[in-house]
Amino acid sequence: MSDDQTFxxxxxxxxxxxxxxxxxxxxxxxxxxxxxxDALEQLLDTTRQAxxxxxxxxxxxxxxxxxxxxxxxxxxxxxxxxxxxxxNHAGPDEKKQELGSHRHADVVLAQLxxxxxxxxxxxxxxLVPMLVPPWNRISAxxxxxxxxxxxxxxxVFGRMRDNSPIRLLNTHVDVVNARGQRGDRPHADxxxxxxxxxxxxxxxxxDPCARERPAPVDEPIGILTHHLVHGASERAFLARLFEETxxxxxVSWMSATDLVGGLALPQGRVE
Numbered sequence: 001m002s003d004d005q006t007f008x009x010x011x012x013x014x015x016x017x018x019x020x021x022x023x024x025x026x027x028x029x030x031x032x033x034x035x036x037x038d039a040l041e042q043l044l045d046t047t048r049q050a051x052x053x054x055x056x057x058x059x060x061x062x063x064x065x066x067x068x069x070x071x072x073x074x075x076x077x078x079x080x081x082x083x084x085x086x087x088n089h090a091g092p093d094e095k096k097q098e099l100g101s102h103r104h105a106d107v108v109l110a111q112l113x114x115x116x117x118x119x120x121x122x123x124x125x126x127l128v129p130m131l132v133p134p135w136n137r138i139s140a141x142x143x144x145x146x147x148x149x150x151x152x153x154x155x156v157f158g159r160m161r162d163n164s165p166i167r168l169l170n171t172h173v174d175v176v177n178a179r180g181q182r183g184d185r186p187h188a189d190x191x192x193x194x195x196x197x198x199x200x201x202x203x204x205x206x207d208p209c210a211r212e213r214p215a216p217v218d219e220p221i222g223i224l225t226h227h228l229v230h231g232a233s234e235r236a237f238l239a240r241l242f243e244e245t246x247x248x249x250x251v252s253w254m255s256a257t258d259l260v261g262g263l264a265l266p267q268g269r270v271e
Contacts, residue, residue, distance in 0.1 A: 003236070006187045007244050013198050017250035024198055025220040026245065026253050029155060029171050030227050031057040031082060031132060036070045042235060043227040044074055050242035053255035057082035057132035057155075058123075060115035068122050078256050079123045080130040080155065084111035088135075099138040108142060113149040128256045130155055130169065153260050160219045167263040169256060171222030172197050175234050184233045187240075194241075197221045220259050 017024055030043060033056040047054045055078045058067070062085065071077050089102040099108055112131065120127045129152040131138075136157040144165040146154060153167040160168045173193045178185055201219065225238065245251040 003187060003240050006191055007240060009195050010191050010198075010244055013195050013202075014245070014248050014250045017198070017202065018248070020202070022202070023250055023252050024201065025259070026223060026251060027055070027169070027220050027256060027259055028052055028223050028225065028253070029055045029057060029080070029132065029256075030225045031134075032086065032226055032228055033058045033067065033079075033082070034062045035064075036066055037228065039227045039230055040070075043225070043230070043238075044070075044077065046235070046238055046242070048074065048076055050239075050246050051076065052242055052246065052253045053078070055080050055128065055130075055256040058119060059083065059086045059134075060118045061085035063119075063122070065122070071123065071126060076255075077126065078128050079119055079126045080128050080132050080256065081112065081115045081119055081151070082132045083134040084115045086134045095137065096135045097137045097139075098134045099142060101139045101141065105139070105141055105145070108139075109145055109149055112146070112151070116150050128260065129153065130256060130260065132156075136171075153256075153263065155222070155256075157224060167260065169220065169222070169259055169263060171224035173221070174224045175237060176224075176226045176229055183229055183231060185237075187233070187237050190237060194221070194223075220254065 014024070028047065033040060043054070053076050056071070057080045059082045071079065083098045085098070087098050088096040090097045090100055099112075116129065129150055131146060131151045131153075132155045138154070138156065143154065146166050151166065153169050154164075155169045155171065157171050157174065159172065160170055173190060175185065175190060176183055178189070198221070201221070223241070225234070246253065
């Protein structure tokens with residue numbers, strides 16, 4: 001199947017949004033940035049040419065002035081806090097976690113605060129006070145204390161949970177990772193996931209065929225990338241996705257800053 005056929009379902013869904021006078025809000029988050037690499041340059045070039053805002057989740061412990069100088073030339077890029085060192089503290093039989101319950105909460109939170117302070121010092125106004133947990137995992141006991149450390153929003157993977165003590169700006173379509181697969185994801189699968197997110201929001205958040213929790217009708221749809229492991233397939237998918245969406249009147253690619261400013265605060269807590 002050609003990419004033109006693959007993206008037909010997306011075009012059809014977006015045309016439905018346009019006919020209804022509605023606009024889908026999309027945003028792009030890329031994880032694991034540390035330094036300037038050829039892979040990062042390719043992502044910066046692609047998003048700049050497409051005029052798509054990009055939020056880079058940067059690992060504070062290992063980054064420095066070289067990345068600061070490079071990003072200073074990119075008006076479309078923002079920076080978020082990607083844990084502290086992206087170090088796994090879970091056991092060999094557990095899913096990887098840096099921000100789990102394997103260490104005392106005060107130790108973990110102190111590192112996160114240091115990470116936020118360091119990236120704010122380095123990147124100044126490009127810094128969004130958003131925590132992106134490595135591997136998209138964080139212990140529930142840490143979440144209610146994130147605002148004490150200066151974070152205003154949390155970004156993980158999956159549809160927004162009700163009853164969160166902090167604003168959530170999540171991602172929903174991972175260009176690289178799926179269960180049992182890393183890289184070279186079929187473009188048809190990625191389009192199907194994105195169309196599914198769009199249909200759920202169009203229907204007011206209800207999706208009787210979905211196994212995942214309903215999506216709030218106004219929840220932005222996050223696309224997640226990992227520039228360090230992008231190959232030809234991932235680069236081609238992003239280029240075609242931007243081609244199909246950037247100029248479509250039913251799509252608005254938004255920056256994390258603009259989205260965070262409009263996020264409502266759910267009540268309660270994340271489980």
